[in-house]
Amino acid sequence: MPKQPGDLSKAGRMLLVWDAVKSLGRASPDDVLKAVARQMDLPSDDKNLRRNIYRDLKSFSDSGQLGVEYFTPDGAPITPDEEGSFANVRVEYFIQEAQARVPGHGLLEERGGLFVPSTQRDIGWRIQVLQQDNLSGFVSFIFETRDHSFLNLQVPLAELPVKVLIARDPGAESKRTPFDVLNEILGLRYGVLYLNNRTLSRPEGSGKVGHALVEITRDGKAARITDLGSKSGTFWAPSTPRYVQEINKLGHSDATLSPNASLFGQNISWIKLKPGEEQKLPLFILMGGLPMLVG
Numbered sequence: 294m295p296k297q298p299g300d301l302s303k304a305g306r307m308l309l310v311w312d313a314v315k316s317l318g319r320a321s322p323d324d325v326l327k328a329v330a331r332q333m334d335l336p337s338d339d340k341n342l343r344r345n346i347y348r349d350l351k352s353f354s355d356s357g358q359l360g361v362e363y364f365t366p367d368g369a370p371i372t373p374d375e376e377g378s379f380a381n382v383r384v385e386y387f388i389q390e391a392q393a394r395v396p397g398h399g400l401l402e403e404r405g406g407l408f409v410p411s412t413q414r415d416i417g418w419r420i421q422v423l424q425q426d427n428l429s430g431f432v433s434f435i436f437e438t439r440d441h442s443f444l445n446l447q448v449p450l451a452e453l454p455v456k457v458l459i460a461r462d463p464g465a466e467s468k469r470t471p472f473d474v475l476n477e478i479l480g481l482r483y484g485v486l487y488l489n490n491r492t493l494s495r496p497e498g499s500g501k502v503g504h505a506l507v508e509i510t511r512d513g514k515a516a517r518i519t520d521l522g523s524k525s526g527t528f529w530a531p532s533t534p535r536y537v538q539e540i541n542k543l544g545h546s547d548a549t550l551s552p553n554a555s556l557f558g559q560n561i562s563w564i565k566l567k568p569g570e571e572q573k574l575p576l577f578i579l580m581g582g583l584p585m586l587v588g
Contacts, residue, residue, distance in 0.1 A: 301333060303345075304474055304498060308467050309333070310349045311388075314359060315466060319387045322347055350386055357412030358472045359386045397421045401446075404438040405489035407462055408446060412472060413481040417449050432513050432574070435586040439489060446486060454511045456483040459580055460503030461493035468495070470502045478502060492581030494523040505580050507587060515571040516587055518578060525581035528563035532575040532586060 301309075306329070313328035314320050320328075323337075326346045330337040337343075353359035363371045364383040376382050397420035401408055410418050421427065423435055423443040431447040434457060438444055448455050456479050463469060475485065485503070494504040505527045508517040520527035563579050575588020 302498075304471055306333075306345060307349050307353075307471050307473065310346060310353070311358075311471065312467050314353075314386050315388055319385045321383060321385055322350055325350060325386070352473055354386065356472050356476060359388060361386050395420060401438075401444060404440060404442075404444070405462070406438065406444075407487040409469075409485045409487070411476070411479070411481060411483045413476060416452050416455065416482060416484070418484055419447050421445055421447070432509050433586075433588060434486070434507070436488070436583065446484075448484075448509070450513045452482075453509055453513050454482060455509050456480070457507045457509075458483060458485045458503045459493065459505050459507070459583075459585075460485065460487055461491070461495045462487035462489055463495045470496045470498075475502065479506075488583065490581065490583045492525050493583060494521070494525070494581070505578070507578065509574075509587075510571065513574070515573050516576065517569065517571050518566055519568070520566055523581065527566055527581075528579040529566060529572055530561045530563050530577040530579075531573070532577050532588065534575060534588070536575070536586060 309329045309332050310325055313325045313332075317324055317328065326343055327337045329346055330339065330342060333342070335342055350359065350361075354361040361373075362385050363373060363376050364385065365371055365379050366381045366383065368383075371379065371382070395408055395410060395418045398408060400422060401420050408418065408420060410416060421444070423445045427445075427447075430450055432450060432453065432455075434446040435443055436446075446457070458475070458479065469487070470485075475483065494501070496502050501522055503521055504523045505521055506519045508519075510516070518527060518529055561577060561579075561584075563577075575586060578585045578587060
């Protein structure tokens with residue numbers, strides 16, 4: 294029996310729209326409509342489907358996830374303001390690689406991770422190998438990668454407050470939470486840190502977007518941590534600025550941060566989260582088997 298547009302959730306339909314644009318590289322609304330209609334086993338002249346696809350494309354472009362360009366019938370580019378001056382304007386959508394705007398993103402990507410910033414605000418995120426002399430003026434999210442080096446995701450103090458969502462990378466764009474869902478849940482000032490760690494929880498549709506959420510306050514002195522229904526749990530513990538110095542002394546190649554002991558040999562007593570409670574920075578967070586230092 295053919296599927297009806299209502300048989301698929303909005304998030305599911307938008308994933309099909311995203312995949313269609315990604316596979317085509319650049320696509321007109323009609324190109325996307327035909328591709329999604331095939332996936333849903335529906336006729337491409339279905340009026341309800343057409344209306345929904347056009348709305349999805351506009352939602353993606355309004356949020357900055359998809360770029361959009363306009364052309365006259367003979368292929369000359371025009372601005373959005375000029376669109377009304379021409380008949381039969383061709384519209385083309387393409388994927389905006391938001392993570393390409395984050396300095397140092399390649400360091401994370403080559404180690405199996407991904408950081409996706411919100412397209413709603415241009416925040417000065419950066420990623421670098423941990424360096425003690427580059428911490429001033431930023432809030433840092435320090436974590437160990439699979440090659441036992443330490444990377445540091447940073448956001449300037451002047452651009453707070455922010456939220457960082459941490460999740461296991463599901464491995465495919467279509468399985469990551471769509472931006473419209475993230476925007477609705479997280480607001481405008483956020484970034485998503487996907488890591489290749491089997492103890493973290495993956496996104497599972499629109500109902501579960503990741504493992505944990507870390508919200509940094511406007512003054513940069515505290516954080517609110519929320520476990521997002523993970524299977525392996527999330528805990529915290531107080532830290533001190535001295536801990537970062539100890540990581541640097543040990544060196545990147547030998548440094549291994551385990552869930553049960555800090556780098557300078559002291560056991561960490563993990564504390565159960567209390568909903569809505571703020572903790573002073575710096576602090577440790579344990580998500581499954583992945584520790585992180587925030588401060």
